[in-house]
Amino acid sequence: MRIEEKLYTLRYKKDEQPHLAIIDPNKCLKCAEVNGVPQPCITVCPANVYSWINQKIIVSYENCVECGACRVACPYANIMWKYPRYGLGIALRYG
Amino acid sequence: MKFDVVVVGAGPAGSSAALTAARGGAKVLLLERGPEPGSKNVSGAMIRLEDFSSIYDISSIPIERKVKNVDLILLSDSNRVRINVNVESNLATAGRLKLDKWMAQQAEKAGALLITKTTVLGIERESDGYKVITDRGEIGADRIVLAEGVNALVSIKANIRPDLTPEQTVQAVKEVYSLNKDEVNKRFGFKADDEGASWRILGTDPVPYAGFLYVYKDAIAIGVGVPMKILIKRKVTPYTVLDEVKERLGLNELIKGSSLREYSAKIIPEYGFPSWKGCSGKVYLAGDSLGLVDPLTFNGIGPAVASGTLAGKAALETYECSRYETELMKNREIKRVVNARPLVKELVEEENFKYYVKTINDLLHGWVYSDFSKVKLDTSKLLKHLILGMGVLKS
Ligand SMILES: Cc1cc2nc3c(=O)[nH]c(=O)nc-3n(C[C@H](O)[C@H](O)[C@H](O)COP(=O)(O)OP(=O)(O)OC[C@H]3O[C@@H](n4cnc5c(N)ncnc54)[C@H](O)[C@@H]3O)c2cc1C
Ligand code: SF4
Ligand code: SF4
Numbered sequence: 014m015r016i017e018e019k020l021y022t023l024r025y026k027k028d029e030q031p032h033l034a035i036i037d038p039n040k041c042l043k044c045a046e047v048n049g050v051p052q053p054c055i056t057v058c059p060a061n062v063y064s065w066i067n068q069k070i071i072v073s074y075e076n077c078v079e080c081g082a083c084r085v086a087c088p089y090a091n092i093m094w095k096y097p098r099y100g101l102g103i104a105l106r107y108g
Numbered sequence: 109m110k111f112d113v114v115v116v117g118a119g120p121a122g123s124s125a126a127l128t129a130a131r132g133g134a135k136v137l138l139l140e141r142g143p144e145p146g147s148k149n150v151s152g153a154m155i156r157l158e159d160f161s162s163i164y165d166i167s168s169i170p171i172e173r174k175v176k177n178v179d180l181i182l183l184s185d186s187n188r189v190r191i192n193v194n195v196e197s198n199l200a201t202a203g204r205l206k207l208d209k210w211m212a213q214q215a216e217k218a219g220a221l222l223i224t225k226t227t228v229l230g231i232e233r234e235s236d237g238y239k240v241i242t243d244r245g246e247i248g249a250d251r252i253v254l255a256e257g258v259n260a261l262v263s264i265k266a267n268i269r270p271d272l273t274p275e276q277t278v279q280a281v282k283e284v285y286s287l288n289k290d291e292v293n294k295r296f297g298f299k300a301d302d303e304g305a306s307w308r309i310l311g312t313d314p315v316p317y318a319g320f321l322y323v324y325k326d327a328i329a330i331g332v333g334v335p336m337k338i339l340i341k342r343k344v345t346p347y348t349v350l351d352e353v354k355e356r357l358g359l360n361e362l363i364k365g366s367s368l369r370e371y372s373a374k375i376i377p378e379y380g381f382p383s384w385k386g387c388s389g390k391v392y393l394a395g396d397s398l399g400l401v402d403p404l405t406f407n408g409i410g411p412a413v414a415s416g417t418l419a420g421k422a423a424l425e426t427y428e429c430s431r432y433e434t435e436l437m438k439n440r441e442i443k444r445v446v447n448a449r450p451l452v453k454e455l456v457e458e459e460n461f462k463y464y465v466k467t468i469n470d471l472l473h474g475w476v477y478s479d480f481s482k483v484k485l486d487t488s489k490l491l492k493h494l495i496l497g498m499g500v501l502k503s
Contacts (some may be wrong), residue, residue: 016347017370019283021285026143053274059281059347059373078147080373082279085272085338096141096261098243099208101224101435105145106285107370108204 016061020076024104028097033062033074033083040089041070053086078103110248113327113423115220115255116148116228116262118145120409120414122255122397123211124163128420129253130218137241137247138212138220139379141227141428146208150282150374151258151328151409152322154306155207157198161409163417165462169497170210170429172324173202173304183311183356184462187469201322201329219426228262232392251390251423255416255481258377260397268393269384276379278318278403278456279356281346282331287328287366295362296323296418311353315342316461320406328363330354333376335456378403382446386436387422387429394419398436403446403452404500414441444500451496 035041044052045065052070055063061078063083079102084094096102115126118140126138142148158164178199216222221419232239237250254263264271285503289301294304308330309319319332332350339346349502354360380399387393394400395412402411414434422432436442466482472482 014368019368022370023366023372023436027468047145049342049343051343055134056343056345057279057336058118058329059279059345059371078371078373079259080150080279081375082277082336082373084259085277085375086274086336094261096227096259100141100143100147102148102225103148103372105370105372106145107324107327108149108151108202108208108372 020060023078024100024106025075026104027075028099028101030098031072032095032097032102033068033072033077034093035072036091036093038069040091042068044089044091054083054092056081057082058087059102075102109202110250111135113137113251113253114139114247114249114339115253116240117255117257118222118224119149119208119257119395119412120213121412121419122253122395123208124413124416125253125255125394125420125423126215126220127211127218128417128425130215130220132421132424134424136220137249137480139226139228139242140212140222140224143210143225144205144209145222145224146205149208149396150372151204151340152282152320152331153202153204153207153409154322154406155200155202155409156234156407157200158386159413161466161495163413164211164214168210171202172200174302175199175201175285175304175306177305179305179307181307181309182358182465182469183309183313184466184469185313187473189469189472199306201306201324203324209434228256230262230265233389236424251392251426253392253394253416253419253423254397255394256397258375258396258483260378261395262391263397266391268388268391269380272375272377272379273341276335276377277336278348278376278378279336279339279373280331280333280376281350281373282329282371283326283350284324284329284370285366286327286365286369286382287363291365292323292374301325309353309357310463310465311356312465314352315339315344315349316458317349317353318398319408321359327369328366330359336375349475376403376408377400378452379449381436384431385429385480388495390423392419392422392432400445401446402441404448407441411441411445414439422447448500451493451500454493454496460489460493468477
């Protein structure tokens with residue numbers, strides 16, 4: 014089963030304001046040189062939130078399952094990582 | 109508006125803290141970012157009812173099934189061993205949404221005020237206590253309990269503890285498949301609707317991982333945790349590992365005809381207190397915020413309830429930090445987590461983990477075939493870990 018189909022099982026309420034962002038894209042270029050591709054944030058993410066397109070990290074924050082892995086994994090502390098506001102984001106049934 | 113105690117996070121640690129402080133007569137506010145308690149939380153989960161009975165009336169605790177058998181499954185590249193442990197005592201499977209809601213309700217019944225859909229963004233010291241800043245406004249607090257779980261943004265921002273590193277973190281993913289009750293009973297050979305089972309899986313391929321299977325009333329939960337450092341090094345995604353485990357264990361057959369109801373993920377801390385401080389001023393940390401998970405027994409909820417209860421008491425009686433930390437160290441479960449840290453650090457090393465899974469496998473196969481020629485004993489390794497293990501057993 015593709016990851017997109019798995020994410021389909023989840024209930025999300027989208028926060029219009031992104032809760033994740035790349036702070037400095039230049040650091041990601043350096044990261045790709047040092048660590049190779051896919052970079053740590055892409056590898057550890059269980060929801061394919063990050064993708065490397067045209068030498069840039071694209072963040073699909075609305076898929077985020079709020080696990081916390083990318084923040085810890087990024088060797089350059091280059092991810093602005095917050096929680097979605099007002100309880101938005103995912104809501105689990107089992108957890 | 110000012111509260112005696114503001115608790116951040118309505119997980120097992122936070123609700124236990126709020127319950128304890130409210131029972132003692134404090135004016136308590138329990139803040140939760142999710143739409144309801146548990147809606148943002150992930151566990152397997154298997155719980156020990158004794159862990160709750162010290163502060164909760166467990167007659168109404170919402171469990172899925174009583175665990176009658178725990179299977180330990182070791183998978184090395186070629187061999188497989190399965191050890192079945194028959195369980196007499198009070199182990200149960202539970203879904204976090206129901207369990208966390210129930211715990212928060214107990215705190216509310218004791219008088220705590222629960223507010224959901226509210227994220228705490230930071231805390232600030234004031235001349236007469238603290239200011240708690242949320243995405244909906246500010247509240248005054250005399251004392252604070254931070255029970256924010258593994259992503260402890262507030263504790264980190266307030267400089268009470270550092271962030272985790274990949275070496276100290278396990279990434280876990282989980283899937284829940286729904287299947288009707290009778291079919292669950294049939295596939296697992298259960299004789300009653302409340303009978304349950306749990307599997308713990310330690311495997312070495314494609315990367316070292318610890319997996320689990322827990323049976324709910326009408327669903328099966330499967331998951332896997334992998335040291336983050338290994339995922340990064342090998343460039344393997346966590347869901348790939350889970351798919352491989354399902355394949356290797358023939359789980360796809362076991363869940364045939366069911367449908368995926370939920371996919372979730374969360375990191376697990378493998379480091380923390382007492383290397384991190386448990387407290388600063390009148391701010392007390394508890395549960396995963398303090399890194400109190402016991403990876404050897406997969407128990408995080410037990411230490412969260414225990415430390416939350418202590419944090420609630422500390423906040424109620426305005427403990428000095430040293431007193432709170434001493435009380436934490438006196439608790440049996442917390443002490444075990446602390447004493448296990450050096451051993452855990454060794455065992456999560458890829459080489460050691462692989463060695464043990466393979467050696468135990470080879471030993472048991474050797475015993476079956478009466479041929480131990482494949483078993484390679486590394487005496488210095490065994491001795492080192494035996495000594496570390498003794499430290500855990502003594503606690
Ligand atoms: C896949 C997996 C399987 C596991 N299996 C088991 C198991 O079988 N048995 C077991 O005992 N343990 C298990 N654990 C560990 C267990 O889940 C944790 O140790 C336990 O949940 C810790 O409880 P806690 O109260 O400290 O934190 P959490 O349960 O994470 O609760 C923290 C709460 O704080 C809220 N919060 C966070 N930040 C804020 C904020 N800024 N403002 C407001 N609210 C906030 C969160 O929404 C959450 O409700 C497992 C963990 C994982 C990931
Ligand atoms: S790990 Fe950090 S620095 Fe590297 S690509 Fe991802 S966000 Fe950029
Ligand atoms: S928090 Fe987890 S799900 Fe969200 S982007 Fe980071 S790694 Fe992906």
